Amino acid sequence: MPKVHLEKENKTVNVQAKTIAELLKKLKLNPTVCLVTVNNELVTGQYKIKSRDKIKILPVVSGG
Amino acid sequence: MRFQQQIIFEKIGAEGQKKLQKSTVCILGLGALGSRAAELLTRAGIGTLILIDRDVVELLNLQRQTLYTEQDLNLPKVYQAAIHLKQINSKIKIKPFFKDINYTNIESFVKGDLVLDCTDNLETRFLLNEHCLEKEIPWIFSSVLGSIGMLFNIIPKKTPCFSCIFSEPEDILGTCDTEGILNTTPTLISALQVTEAIKILTKQPYAKELLYYDLWKHKLTKTKIKKNPKCNACKGKYSYLNGEKNKEVIKLCGTNSYQLKGYKPDLKKTAEKLEKIDKVIVNDYCLLFKELTILKDGRVLIKAKSEKEAKELYSKYLGD
Numbered sequence: 001m002p003k004v005h006l007e008k009e010n011k012t013v014n015v016q017a018k019t020i021a022e023l024l025k026k027l028k029l030n031p032t033v034c035l036v037t038v039n040n041e042l043v044t045g046q047y048k049i050k051s052r053d054k055i056k057i058l059p060v061v062s063g064g
Numbered sequence: 065m066r067f068q069q070q071i072i073f074e075k076i077g078a079e080g081q082k083k084l085q086k087s088t089v090c091i092l093g094l095g096a097l098g099s100r101a102a103e104l105l106t107r108a109g110i111g112t113l114i115l116i117d118r119d120v121v122e123l124l125n126l127q128r129q130t131l132y133t134e135q136d137l138n139l140p141k142v143y144q145a146a147i148h149l150k151q152i153n154s155k156i157k158i159k160p161f162f163k164d165i166n167y168t169n170i171e172s173f174v175k176g177d178l179v180l181d182c183t184d185n186l187e188t189r190f191l192l193n194e195h196c197l198e199k200e201i202p203w204i205f206s207s208v209l210g211s212i213g214m215l216f217n218i219i220p221k222k223t224p225c226f227s228c229i230f231s232e233p234e235d236i237l238g239t240c241d242t243e244g245i246l247n248t249t250p251t252l253i254s255a256l257q258v259t260e261a262i263k264i265l266t267k268q269p270y271a272k273e274l275l276y277y278d279l280w281k282h283k284l285t286k287t288k289i290k291k292n293p294k295c296n297a298c299k300g301k302y303s304y305l306n307g308e309k310n311k312e313v314i315k316l317c318g319t320n321s322y323q324l325k326g327y328k329p330d331l332k333k334t335a336e337k338l339e340k341i342d343k344v345i346v347n348d349y350c351l352l353f354k355e356l357t358i359l360k361d362g363r364v365l366i367k368a369k370s371e372k373e374a375k376e377l378y379s380k381y382l383g384d
Contacts, residue, residue, distance in 0.1 A: 007283075063317040064208065
């Protein structure tokens with residue numbers, strides 16, 4: 001089961017999902033307000049998750 | 065000599081310093097990020113600064129907007145910033161514009177060798193992205209919230225663009241009102257942004273990754289970004305620049321405020337009308353009344369809990 005690190009909350013969770021879109025849906029996260037990285041590279045919702053992928057979720061920050 | 069120690073620094077040298085002196089940098093947004101970046105660039109010997117901002121200085125800005133003092137309250141940030149920056153370096157050229165940038169005027173004001181994005185909302189950034197792509201102006205995205213900051217260098221034709229990374233938000237984003245902000249966050253992110261600016265202006269290698277820094281955890285996350293083949297902006301389809309996405313009401317970050325566009329008011333006559341209801345403060349640029357800051361150019365900043373409440377307050381005191 002892929003491990004997903006939530007950067008803002010600083011916690012790691014296990015989520016069973018085939019794609020990033022499915023993973024975000026299970027975490028109840030809107031894909032437009034977060035960025036998902038796999039092995040430190042930005043990916044889109046269509047990305048198919050592999051067993052050894054290191055997944056991180058970063059919040060979109062817009063203040064100035 | 066003022067810049068001696070910067071010239072001794074091997075990455076800049078006399079040639080680099082000359083390039084900085086000949087450069088024009090446009091700073092869009094003079095809040096926590098922009099005012100700090102403006103100060104650092106002024107001290108670094110940038111030749112010309114174009115400063116653009118739509119707000120006046122408020123008391124709650126002073127927690128983190130280090131260029132301003134209590135003497136600046138209720139006055140436009142760009143003009144007060146220009147005064148302070150000139151006191152730091154009297155030789156710098158400063159072009160301050162107390163303006164709300166939108167698709168109708170961005171071409172007239174956002175110019176230069178480099179633009180620093182120090183705005184407080186994604187909508188303006190999407191517009192800036194399209195403008196800079198069209199005019200081929202490098203720009204540096206920066207943003208902050210709580211103890212988190214983000215930064216990315218966008219060089220047209222060389223790097224991915226802002227729209228390759230971000231989408232229009234379909235859910236509520238955290239704001240300084242809801243999640244707060246540590247005053248060291250914009251200070252650090254401005255320092256990173258100005259460092260990248262100096263690299264770009266002196267034609268040296270710059271950071272290619274999206275930088276995400278959490279000051280509280282002392283954690284830097286670098287993310288590789290590729291061009292998004294589905295990105296409309298990269299294909300020259302500019303929906304913000306052509307006005308398709310223009311909004312009449314904009315939520316401002318950090319002050320629980322909304323901006324509405326109205327008619328250009330006669331501030332004295334408006335003051336006479338509103339004085340019958342409650343206390344009014346008027347200066348050359350704006351009128352302050354209850355939750356409303358009425359600006360000379362027709363914009364009204366309203367402190368409200370929702371867009372609906374902002375519109376109601378506008379109607380209540382200024383009519384439809």
